[in-house]
Amino acid sequence: MTEEEKFVQFLRxxxxxxxxxxxxxxxxxxxxxxxxxxxxxxxxxxxxxxxxSRATVYRxxxxxxxxxxxxxxxxxxxxxxxxxxxxxxxxxxxxxxKCSRIIEFNNPAIExxxxxxxxxxxxxxxxxxxxLYGICESCIAEEESDVD
Amino acid sequence: MTEEEKFVQFLRxxxxxxxxxxxxxxxxxxxxxxxxxxxxxxxxxxxxxxxxSRATVYRxxxxxxxxxxxxxxxxxxxxxxxxxxxxxxxxxxxxxxKCSRIIEFNNPAIExxxxxxxxxxxxxxxxxxxxLYGICESCIAEEESDVD
DNA sequence: ATCCCTGCAAATCGTTTGCAAGAGC
DNA sequence: GCTCTTGCAAACGATTTGCAGGGAT
Numbered sequence: 001m002t003e004e005e006k007f008v009q010f011l012r013x014x015x016x017x018x019x020x021x022x023x024x025x026x027x028x029x030x031x032x033x034x035x036x037x038x039x040x041x042x043x044x045x046x047x048x049x050x051x052x053s054r055a056t057v058y059r060x061x062x063x064x065x066x067x068x069x070x071x072x073x074x075x076x077x078x079x080x081x082x083x084x085x086x087x088x089x090x091x092x093x094x095x096x097x098k099c100s101r102i103i104e105f106n107n108p109a110i111e112x113x114x115x116x117x118x119x120x121x122x123x124x125x126x127x128x129x130x131x132l133y134g135i136c137e138s139c140i141a142e143e144e145s146d147v148d
Numbered sequence: 149m150t151e152e153e154k155f156v157q158f159l160r161x162x163x164x165x166x167x168x169x170x171x172x173x174x175x176x177x178x179x180x181x182x183x184x185x186x187x188x189x190x191x192x193x194x195x196x197x198x199x200x201s202r203a204t205v206y207r208x209x210x211x212x213x214x215x216x217x218x219x220x221x222x223x224x225x226x227x228x229x230x231x232x233x234x235x236x237x238x239x240x241x242x243x244x245x246k247c248s249r250i251i252e253f254n255n256p257a258i259e260x261x262x263x264x265x266x267x268x269x270x271x272x273x274x275x276x277x278x279x280l281y282g283i284c285e286s287c288i289a290e291e292e293s294d295v296d
Numbered sequence: 297a298t299c300c301c302t303g304c305a306a307a308t309c310g311t312t313t314g315c316a317a318g319a320g321c
Numbered sequence: 322g323c324t325c326t327t328g329c330a331a332a333c334g335a336t337t338t339g340c341a342g343g344g345a346t
Contacts, residue, residue: 017300017345038336053303058336074224078310079335094271105265113258114280121251122285123242130278132262137270165320165325186311201328206311226335227310301344312333319326 003030003069003086010067024050025060029070029084035102037079075102075131092129096136103136151178151217151234158215172198173208177218177232183250185227223250223279240277244284251284 001009007026008018028041028048042057052060061082064070071088073081075095092110094103110130118125135143149157155174156166176189176196190205200208209230212218219236221229223243240258242251258278266273283291 015300019301019345021302054335055304055337056302059301074222076222094266094269094273096271097274103269103271105269107261107265110258110261113255113261117253117255118242118280118282121242121253122288123244123251123280123282124288125242125280125282126245127282128278128280130276132266132271132273132276134266134271134273134275140270140272163325167320167326169327202310203312203329204327207326298346299344300346302342304340306337306339308337309335310333312331314331315329317327319324321322321324 003084007064007067007069010069011063016063021052021056022060022063024052025057026064029061029064029082030086032084033087035073035075035081035083037081039079073129092131094132094134094136096139097133098135098139098142101136101138151232155212155215155217158217159211164211169200169204170208170211172200173205174212177209177212177230178234180232181235183221183223183229183231185229187227221277240279242280242282242284244287245281246283246287249284249286 004023004026007022011018011022024045025041028045028050029036038054038057038061041061042052042054045052045057061070061072064084065072065082068085070082070084073083073093075081075093088104089106091104091106094105096102114125114128117123152171152174155170159166159170172193173189176193176198177184186202186205186209189209190200190202193200193205209218209220212232213220213230216233218230218232221231221241223229223241237254239252239254242253244250262273262276265271
């Protein structure tokens with residue numbers, strides 16, 4: 001079953017309708033393989049001639065998150081960041097404070113340690129987020145050459 | 149040097165003034181040993197008879213963060229969370245999604261692994277945040293007894 | 297047909313800011 | 322006294338929502 005079929009199925013199960021606007025948002029989300037925010041999506045849809053109101057973009061993103069096809073993250077800075085889940089197994093982020101680049105990483109050893117911490121506190125972990133903030137390799141190189 | 153003296157010194161160095169309002173906010177922040185948000189502070193100050201406007205609470209929190217005496221965190225849910233640094237060496241959080249309780253933990257092994265990840269990507273880490281979301285021990289117990 | 301959806305604009309919420317009056321040095 | 326501060330209210334930016342008209346089943 002394709003991701004789009006899964007979404008349609010999700011809508012059907014929830015007694016919701018498969019509308020043109022929802023399809024457009026869906027396609028825009030799945031055409032990207034980087035992180036994005038609601039406004040990125042809104043602007044891209046408008047620019048590509050499939051305008052959907054901001055309200056609908058937000059409403060559809062909420063549905064996509066409920067369906068489990070999209071992940072919503074809070075990487076600081078007010079707005080929420082999203083990414084689709086397909087081909088994106090769980091990972092955490094390195095976030096460059098200069099250029100805002102986001103690098104994904106996955107470290108099973110850390111995940112194991114997290115489980116141990118939860119066990120210690122009798123805590124049942126449902127999800128986690130881990131962001132390392134700093135300066136990425138290319139920005140460091142830039143800083144070194146630039147003598148501004 | 150006490151924390152308050154450090155704050156006064158910070159203000160002085162920056163050519164800023166040590167006002168009554170700033171002292172009040174400072175004291176309220178340092179009288180707490182849990183996490184809080186700007187509005188908690190605003191309300192507590194008003195209730196305790198040392199009212200300071202919300203604007204000033206926000207402005208002073210910004211100063212406290214710049215001075216390094218207070219840490220600002222984004223634990224999701226819109227508002228920012230703060231905590232003072234005194235006696236609070238670096239730590240991460242377990243956050244209960246039912247009762248909002250926050251448990252602090254510190255795991256040097258994880259920190260080491262993070263450093264390794266950064267080294268791998270040539271990334272210079274300046275700070276990090278790690279939050280494990282789930283259900284805390286007491287809420288689990290409650291769920292088991294309650295048959296609602 | 298029925299009920300769900302959409303766009304719009306107004307409403308929210310946390311936070312920031314311009315401005316005129318007031319307090320620190 | 323000069324300058325930094327404050328409180329107020331308006332401004333903000335992201336997100337949500339009420340409503341009336343328009344589509345999907």
